[in-house]
Structures are given as structure tokens and as C-alpha cells.
Amino acid sequence: MQLLEAKLHKIDRHNYRSYSSMRGEYTFVDFDFFIDTVQADPYAPASRVRARRKWALTDLAWLKDQSQDYQRAARDFIARQFADLSQQENGIQIDRPGQVILDRTAVVFDEEGIELRFRINLPADDRKIIAKKAMNLMTFTMPKIIRRSTIARELPIEEMKRHCEAVEDQVALRKQLEENNLLAFVADGSVLPRLAGNVDLPMANAIPFECPAELAIELDAPHKGKIRGMGVPKGITMIVGGGFHGKSTLLNAIESSVYDHIPGDGREYIVTDESATKIRAEDGRCVHNVDLSPYISNLPMGKDTAAFSTQDASGSTSQASWLQESLEAGAKALLIDEDTSASNFMIRDERMQALISKKDEPITPLVDRIALLRDQLDISVLLVMGGSGDYLDVADTVIQMHNYQALDVTAKAKEVIATHPTRRTSEGSEILPLPRTRQLNRAALKTMLEDGKFRIQVKNKTTLRFGRELIDLQALEQIADSSQLYTVGWLWFQLAQGKGWEKQPSKAFENMLNDDWFRTMPHYGDLAKPRAIDVMAVLNRMRKADFK
Structure with a gap:
């Protein structure tokens, strides 16, 4: 700590960039402190720092004997305690968890002890260093928060155990x-x-x-x-009911x-099921060499749908692409809400079939493929449907939501089918193959990073910047936290270090996301583990991605 104080005294009232001399390791009485990156000016992202305390000083060594899931939750709890203790101090920030408990890097356990990873906003007065404020922040306020969040007697242990x-x-x-x-x-x-x-x-x-x-x-x-x-x-489960009764x-x-x-x-x-993936229509998204032929074929101008690419997908092609991409990435269950779906992808009723013949309609609707997804590919589908009863013919279970309560109306649905048989004609073939696995060009990822000065940035959970490209992710409702997107960018960075084409990108990401996934990452505290399916979903929306 004395070394830190001496350095701060030395640079007092100097230009803000003099803070860069503080990078390094410092020894406090009961923890080690690391300044890894220093912000270039007062308005830049805050400096990244770490604090490590030995187990013997925490009375929490018993956590090492718990399961990986228990430890993940304990790390999450400690991060929440740190965030609560630092909320009155604008100069100290940790990656604050939300309602879900993810595997995060804000708090890391190893054999030696507990490591806290957070950020510090180094104080300034019109780009001049204020040593006294910085010293108070790092030698008084910060140690107090570190100690109170990593020692058993200061923590609500029973609450942590319940967590x-x-x-x-x-x-x-x-x-x-x-x-x-x-x-x-x-x-x-x-x-x-x-x-x-x-x-x-x-x-x-x-x-x-x-x-x-x-x-x-x-x-x-x-x-x-x-x-x-x-x-x-x-299997196929429908959630039905009147509007505003709780289906969605x-x-x-x-x-x-x-x-x-x-x-x-x-x-x-x-x-x-942790592979369950929600899909929807997403007008304007990009699609890279996806086989849409089970759902869309015979497009005007002879456009190939067995290896379909576009930078401006329609509602139906975007939803069909998302379905195929999800199966390629390993999804065993699909979640669909008619409110966010393309109606022409979901259904073609009897009257529309009579008006527009099949030879003039490129789309085979999901209602004619959903049973094959279940029977041939073992894919389950959970479907919110309030406007079309044609899916009742293929549903295994029908749940009605009424006043936010669930009713099993499967038997009643069978009666409706018997008394009101459908008049529409089934369309499409009787064979539904799994989508093929596309290969990913690693070199394209590396070029994007180099052209964009290796920038990987996240501001919220709807946008990821990779190199120069800003990837729009507003449709990905299952991304729980922006920290997951930050990890996605670094996973791509790692993959880009290899050469040639990655033959099975989804499996490659799955292997990277093992129990020790964060040990190959930078020592950042704002990373959280995503699902491999979501890593691929983000990648599929990168406009300059190169698949074959």
C-alpha cells in the first residue's frame, strides 16, 4: 500500500495520462491489488483492477468443497454484496448481476483464494490528477468494500446458503x-x-x-x-387462450x-431444457448459406434456397433461417409465439390455398412440417397460438391460459378436431433432414478484428461491436446479460487465431465453454458464460461472417 501511496504523491496534479504509471501489483495488509489497465482520460471506460484475498483470511474456505454450481452461486452472491456496498461510491463498479445467476468473472475462486475483478474511475480535476481523492478511494474506501464482501463475519451467511x-x-x-x-x-x-x-x-x-x-x-x-x-x-405443446390471459x-x-x-x-x-431456443421473424437480418429448402423453395428468378444467403431477409425467410440455424447449433426444443412470427411461415389456410395454388407459393408453412420435426428429428416445439386452430391436429398437449392459470384442454381440443375437421390440404414432402453443418472462415473473423483495431465492445445486450461491425441483436430475447455478449466477442477472437475453416463451429464453441472457460479469457470482471447456441445465433447475425 505504501508503494501505491508514494506513486500517487509523485503524480499529484500531473496530466491525467500519468495515471498509467500505476499499472502493476501492490501488497496490502490482507490482500494483493492489481491495476491491469488504466483509463486514458476521465471520460474513458474506468480502469480495470483486481483484488485477491487468501482463503485463510476469509473464513470461507469451506466453499472449495462445494459443488461447481454451489460455487457459481456463491461467487454470484459475493458480487452482489460488493455491488451493494459500492453503490454509494461512484468511483468503484463491479459487474452487477440481475435476476439470473450466470457463471461470471466478477468473482473468481482458485486454490489460493478469492479474486474480485472490478473497475475504478480514477478522479480528476479538468484532466489533472487529484492524488488525495485517488488515495482515499484506493486505500480507504476500496479496502473496506473488499474486506466486507469477502469475510464470513461480514456476510449474511444463511442468506448466501439459501442463494x-x-x-x-x-x-x-x-x-x-x-x-x-x-x-x-x-x-x-x-x-x-x-x-x-x-x-x-x-x-x-x-x-x-x-x-x-x-x-x-x-x-x-x-x-x-x-x-x-x-x-x-x-413433443408439440400449444399454449392457447384469450388475449391478455397470460399465454406469452x-x-x-x-x-x-x-x-x-x-x-x-x-x-x-x-x-x-437448456438447449431450448426461441425463434421469431426478424425482417432485415442477414442469412449466410442456410438450407431453407424444407420450408422455402421455387423462389422467383430461380434463387437457390438450399444455400440461401441475403443481407435483407423477409419475415418468413428470417424465421425459417433461425429454425434451421438453431437445429444446426444443437437445439432440441423450439419456442415460438405467433405474435412475433411471420404469418405466412406459420400457416396457409384453406381459402388461401384455394386462391394461390401450391406451385405459385414458395413457402411450405410450419404447420405442415412441425410433426416431422417431432417424429423424425426428435425436436419439441412449444407454441403460443391464439389465431389458428389448424395446429390442433398435430398438438400432443394443449394448455389454455385463463386468468393467468393453466388448464389442460387437450381432450377438449380432440373433440374440436372431431367436430370441426380441417379442410386445408397438407403441403410439403414427408422427409425432413437435419440441416447440414456449415463451416466458418476463421480468417474472415481475424480480418474484421484487424481492420477494426481489435475492438470488442458491448454497451447493452442488444448490440455487439466486433472490429468495425455493429451487430444488431434486439431479436435475441434469451441473451440475459450484456456480459454474455462480451464473452461471445472474445470467443470469436480465440477462434480467429486458428487457420483455415472451422468445420464444426458450434462444437468448437461448446468445447471452449467448459468449466474453466474463463481461464483462457482476459482477466476482465465483466464476462459471463453464454450458451453455445447463443454464440452461434450472434455469429449468424454478423453481416460479414463467412460460412460455406
Whole structure:
């Protein structure tokens, strides 16, 4: 600490860039402090720093003996404590977690101890260094926050244990989905609605979820014990009901539950197959050499759909592309809401078939392919549908949402099918192959980085800058945090170091995202683990990506 103080005294009132001389390692009484990067001016992104405390000084060494999931939750909890303690201090910031518990780098455990990774805004007065303020920040305020967030007697240990046990419970529930032939599980008492469209907190006084008896199942959680709830079976499940009764709300809760949620979120006992991917129409997006022929063929001007590319996809081609890309990346379940879908991709009714003959219609609608997805490719589909009953013919389960409560109306749906048979003609072939795996040009990624001065930047969870390209990701609703996008950029950076074409990019990213994924990353505290499926989804939206 004395060395840090001496350096600050030496550069007092110097030009702001003199702060760069402080990069390095410093020894405090009970932790080591590292200044890794120093901001170039007061308005640049804050400086990156780390603090490492030995286990013996924390009374938290027992965490090393816990499961990886318990440790992930404990690291998340410590990051939240640090964020709470530093919220009154604008000069210190850590990557603040939201409602989901991700594998983050803000707090890292190793054999030696606990490492905190955060940012410090170094103080200035009109681009002049204020040593006294900087010294107070780094030798008084910062050590106090570090100690209080990494020592057992200062932490609410029982609350931390509940936090960690909730994660272990969710992981255990998710592992039981496969053996019970389920796509998802929604526990009784769950709170599905959110406070607002842009706020992920639970809605106050919301009606708790209660499952219908026909779909009720009990799963075992190691800490909570037996939990009763609704099992959403594999296969084709429709969510129906009147407007404003909670159809999309149920789907949104299920789509977000590929991740674990914090206690009190209301969704902490909802779990979903972690490969489940929500797809939608996305006008104007790019598409790179995707085989759309099972859904779109015979385009005007003879345009090939077996290796379809465009920089301006329509609603139907974008949704068909997303479906094929998701299967290529390993998705075993698709989540679809008719409100955000292209109607001509979803359905062609009897009257439209009579008006426009099949030979003049390039699109084979999903209603004629969805059963093949289930029967030939073992892909489950959870579909919110309020406007077309033609999907009832292929649905295995039909759930009606009424006043935010679920009703099993599968039997009633079968009666409707018998009394109101469809008159539309099924279209499309009886064979549905898996989409082929495209190869990715590593050199193209490297060139983009070099041309853009190796910039990987994220401002929010809807935009990633890679080199010079800004990638629009507003449609990717399952990206939970901007820190995941930052990791996506660094994964691409790593892949770009190889040569030639990557033959199986999705598997390559899956291998990179192992338990030690962050050890190959920079020592940054604002990285969070994404799903490999989402890494590919972002890559598919990079306009200069090169696939073959």
C-alpha cells in the first residue's frame, strides 16, 4: 500500500495520462491489488483492477468443497454484496448481476483464494490528477468494500446458503426433465408476470401459478424436497387462450428458465431444457448459406434456397433461417409465439390455398412440417397460438391460459378436431433432414478484428461491436446479460487465431465453454458464460461472417 501511496504523491496534479504509471501489483495488509489497465482520460471506460484475498483470511474456505454450481452461486452472491456496498461510491463498479445467476468473472475462486475483478474511475480535476481523492478511494474506501464482501463475519451467511441451495435445486430439477420426458417444469406458486416490459423484477400481487391436475408432477430438489408443478411434455405443446390471459407470459417464463434465478424472483423453481431456443421473424437480418429448402423453395428468378444467403431477409425467410440455424447449433426444443412470427411461415389456410395454388407459393408453412420435426428429428416445439386452430391436429398437449392459470384442454381440443375437421390440404414432402453443418472462415473473423483495431465492445445486450461491425441483436430475447455478449466477442477472437475453416463451429464453441472457460479469457470482471447456441445465433447475425 505504501508503494501505491508514494506513486500517487509523485503524480499529484500531473496530466491525467500519468495515471498509467500505476499499472502493476501492490501488497496490502490482507490482500494483493492489481491495476491491469488504466483509463486514458476521465471520460474513458474506468480502469480495470483486481483484488485477491487468501482463503485463510476469509473464513470461507469451506466453499472449495462445494459443488461447481454451489460455487457459481456463491461467487454470484459475493458480487452482489460488493455491488451493494459500492453503490454509494461512484468511483468503484463491479459487474452487477440481475435476476439470473450466470457463471461470471466478477468473482473468481482458485486454490489460493478469492479474486474480485472490478473497475475504478480514477478522479480528476479538468484532466489533472487529484492524488488525495485517488488515495482515499484506493486505500480507504476500496479496502473496506473488499474486506466486507469477502469475510464470513461480514456476510449474511444463511442468506448466501439459501442463494446457493436454490441454484443446486434448479440444476437438479433441470436434470430430471429428460428422465421424465419433459421440456420444462413450472412449479406451483411461481410468479410469472414481470413488473414491466423493461423491468425483470416480479410483479407485486401477481396471481401465483397453479398447475392443472392432468399435468401435475412432483420432482425432487436436494434442499427444497419434493416440488409439485406442471410438467410440459416433450413433443408439440400449444399454449392457447384469450388475449391478455397470460399465454406469452408463460412462454417468457419458460424461455428465461434455461438459466437459474435468484430466490424471490418467482421463477426460481421453473426450469427448461437448456438447449431450448426461441425463434421469431426478424425482417432485415442477414442469412449466410442456410438450407431453407424444407420450408422455402421455387423462389422467383430461380434463387437457390438450399444455400440461401441475403443481407435483407423477409419475415418468413428470417424465421425459417433461425429454425434451421438453431437445429444446426444443437437445439432440441423450439419456442415460438405467433405474435412475433411471420404469418405466412406459420400457416396457409384453406381459402388461401384455394386462391394461390401450391406451385405459385414458395413457402411450405410450419404447420405442415412441425410433426416431422417431432417424429423424425426428435425436436419439441412449444407454441403460443391464439389465431389458428389448424395446429390442433398435430398438438400432443394443449394448455389454455385463463386468468393467468393453466388448464389442460387437450381432450377438449380432440373433440374440436372431431367436430370441426380441417379442410386445408397438407403441403410439403414427408422427409425432413437435419440441416447440414456449415463451416466458418476463421480468417474472415481475424480480418474484421484487424481492420477494426481489435475492438470488442458491448454497451447493452442488444448490440455487439466486433472490429468495425455493429451487430444488431434486439431479436435475441434469451441473451440475459450484456456480459454474455462480451464473452461471445472474445470467443470469436480465440477462434480467429486458428487457420483455415472451422468445420464444426458450434462444437468448437461448446468445447471452449467448459468449466474453466474463463481461464483462457482476459482477466476482465465483466464476462459471463453464454450458451453455445447463443454464440452461434450472434455469429449468424454478423453481416460479414463467412460460412460455406
